[in-house]
Amino acid sequence: MLLLAFVSCAAVAQRKPPVMEPIPEPPPPPEPGVEQPEVRIERPAEGDKIEEIREGGRVVMLKVTPKNGKPYYLVDTSGAGQWQRRETLDDGIRVPMWPILIFD
Numbered sequence: 001m002l003l004l005a006f007v008s009c010a011a012v013a014q015r016k017p018p019v020m021e022p023i024p025e026p027p028p029p030p031e032p033g034v035e036q037p038e039v040r041i042e043r044p045a046e047g048d049k050i051e052e053i054r055e056g057g058r059v060v061m062l063k064v065t066p067k068n069g070k071p072y073y074l075v076d077t078s079g080a081g082q083w084q085r086r087e088t089l090d091d092g093i094r095v096p097m098w099p100i101l102i103f104d
Contacts, residue, residue, distance in 0.1 A: 038054040047067035052059050058079070065071040074083045 049065040
């Protein structure tokens, strides 16, 4: 039995390795820095101003500045085309910030 184990190990050791092909060159790395959203400004015929804010080629927010009136925002929070109108970008959430314990 021991002889059979030595013979099988010798047979495995004599096999030639498969032919290896070179690995293709990886794509160039992205330029350093934070990816900034793309902003496009349009002026409709009525005099309103619409700014598109894009991330990854997808419109995620519109800022509408009417000729007469206050600006407002249309925000697509889920990415499914469900636009929500907001008067400001402040969501009203305030995180409590007070010390619990101070070490000397």
